[in-house]
Amino acid sequence: MAYLIIFTPPVSSCRHHDAPFNFVGGAGQRRKATPKGHKSMQTRIIRFGAECANVLDRVAIDVFDEAIDPARVAAYLAEPGHLMVVAVSDGEVVGQARGMVHRHPDKKTELYIDNLGVTPSRRRERLATHLLDDLVAWGRSLGCEEAWVGTEVDNGPARALYERRGSQAETFVMYVYELADT
Numbered sequence: 001m002a003y004l005i006i007f008t009p010p011v012s013s014c015r016h017h018d019a020p021f022n023f024v025g026g027a028g029q030r031r032k033a034t035p036k037g038h039k040s041m042q043t044r045i046i047r048f049g050a051e052c053a054n055v056l057d058r059v060a061i062d063v064f065d066e067a068i069d070p071a072r073v074a075a076y077l078a079e080p081g082h083l084m085v086v087a088v089s090d091g092e093v094v095g096q097a098r099g100m101v102h103r104h105p106d107k108k109t110e111l112y113i114d115n116l117g118v119t120p121s122r123r124r125e126r127l128a129t130h131l132l133d134d135l136v137a138w139g140r141s142l143g144c145e146e147a148w149v150g151t152e153v154d155n156g157p158a159r160a161l162y163e164r165r166g167s168q169a170e171t172f173v174m175y176v177y178e179l180a181d182t
Contacts, residue, residue, distance in 0.1 A: 019054035043094065043127065045134050048084035050077045053087060059093040060119035077097045081142065085135045087127050097131035101142050111139030128161055
């Protein structure tokens with residue numbers, strides 16, 4: 001089966017609109033127009049806002065790292081500069097990418113790509129690429145001059161995706177501090 005990927009321009013609601021880009025995606029395929037009479041599963045890339053919360057009622061497996069908490073979603077979306085892009089197919093979220101605009105007093109404004117997930121059954125269809133493309137375009141429109149993302153050393157598919165976008169891995173050490181009262 002082939003999939004039709006439709007990019008939904010930024011809108012004030014999650015209603016689906018006709019979009020300027022219609023592509024068939026699939027393992028090993030390049031972007032190309034949907035063949036006439038071809039049946040495909042439509043996937044919409046949506047810039048997620050507070051008015052879209054009901055879209056998260058149906059989420060495929062492994063799109064998010066943990067269960068979705070509506071209060072956390074609301075808090076995330078209430079923050080200026082917090083961005084979420086979702087891929088929706090047949091009413092189900094099959095992919096997501098999140099980022100934050102990170103402004104500095106002494107460096108370029110950055111888009112920190114916080115998370116990316118695509119359900120296993122829809123991987124290798126370029127959904128992650130399309131999600132990142134839209135997230136980066138959104139960040140650029142908000143003044144970001146560069147983007148950065150981190151992943152685990154052994155996450156080969158993610159590293160390949162990021163390297164195809166023209167960057168090389170850098171050495172990085174991370175420390176995590178628990179802030180909750182114990």
